[in-house]
Amino acid sequence: MKVLITGASGLLGRRVFKRLKGLPNFDAVGSCFSRIEDKDLIKLDITDRQCLEQWFLENKPAAVVHCAAERRPNIVDNNPSLAYSLNVKATQDLCDLAERFHCWLLYISTDYVFDGKNAPYSESDSANPLNTYGKHKLAGEEIVLSAAGGQNAVLRVPILYGPIEYLGESAVTILYDKVREVSTSCSMDDRQRRYPTHTDAVAEVIHDMLIKHQEQLLTGVYHLTDTQMLTKYDMALAMADVMQHPTAHIKASKLEPSSSDTPRPYDCHLHTDRLRQVSIPIPSRDFRTEIKRILTENLMPGA
Template sequence: MTQGPHFKIALIGASGLLGRAIANELAAIIRWQVIRTAFRHGNPSTITLDIRDEGAVRQFIADQAPDAIVVAAAERRPDVCENDPVLARALNVDALGFIASAAQEIGSWVLSISTDYVFDGTRPPYRPGDTPNPLNAYGRSKLDGEQALLRSCARSCVLRLPLLYGPVIDWGESAVTGLTPAIVASAHGVGPAVMDAWATRYPTFTPDVAVVIRQLLERHEVGESVTGVMHWSGDEPMTKFDIAQRIAQVLNIDARITAQRTPIDATPRPRNSHLASDALEVLKIGQRTPFDTAIRTVLQNWPRPTSL
């Protein structure tokens, strides 16, 4: 195990909602070398990599020979996965198999991101050893990806996360900030914003997740690698209806928000898939920013929506 300035990390999927937060967190650790990849939204400091291309993935890992690989690239939109299961499998399952196999050959530790949607939401809170039962194609693809990684790479960790939000490039990057246009429109007389009040979610701030990942990397750096399945989650239960009200308060607008108390999504979703985070908390790993504080930061750092 190399340490200090020779500790090299490959961050695959550095341009996405979570990837950007991880990149920012890791950039502060000057003793580490972080190699970032992106598929479409790269920049001069980022290597373009299509994780569906097995040859390119294997070549990248062989050339860079990282001590650790963080995989933040995925197809995370449930409706897209439902309608395009081939794409979901290519990104969420097959790509992880390529990465795991190449990492195993050079002894890299791999951390991959998964989801609370591997559970059916009927018996929360869920611990890492609980039996998954995904309700949709997204959850199935992520579960298959977990198994592909853990089966092929002995030194690997799956980090399951719930609904994520954080600094965004556009509102739709997160299902939390994605509520904002309808909330703002409702305050401009377009009609009430109808928000789900059936499913309980645990919104989790991406900079907090980035701290968890940095702490896991620090353990790996000193030879105390965490392996297997781990959970991390925010600890404030709320429905999208609740979230929308909190966003309206932060924006200080008189939004008209209506509660939808039965599920209407075309793609089935779990009602409450709360992830228990005790296993990481015991390791003194974790950070949680209160939702109101975090969402205020996100909304204040984005041009104020007016007539979206």
């Protein structure tokens, strides 16, 4: 099964590519855009329809795992039209090509499609994104689900963490920048409920979905989340503790976000019923163990 993984230089796509690469039943092709150092990846600008079309003609994949996106809500707000071309327009082009080449598309989406006011959310609950990033991802979902006679699938995931190239690569590890600055007081949100999920757990489920899809058609929306609830303040304290930093400089903030901040949902806890219905196990990782591993093993000095 030839599988294209878009965004394979990113936080999630990198682990999906690592998981599938070299497996006997898969011919995994990972694509990158600006990070071209990894010679195992191909450079493919998915906003360039001609390039995409040429690649599909030459390679005829059986599946696409579409991870590439602009996932930082404030960057999306700063340049919505650029983000739209990646998050929505490129998704449309990929869908058109996937349909033409009879290729199954699995679109990675986000819990930010919900407004966070009525958690937990099942796969059939109505979406109501609060910010432009969430609106883009929902538009991407709608394109994916209405293409190919409804034969594609969407996997929604919450905040991700996993092996990183630099601290800012994940919305979890970026907090460590402030945690390790022990002489400077910092304020961490202690209100919004988050369920950090390891990228290897997501890669495991994507692998299982690709296998399952060869037995039965997987269509529609699936949810995946780890179970442990942490606020950003909880994550910061856990990082300080496992890395043996003092915690007095880390202050819990219970303040509502100001009107100038990009709005973010309060609690988008996801139900994972549909994965269970197709007998795909929901993996879980211990946050403290994994974040310690990431910060000690991945973080190069000076990163």
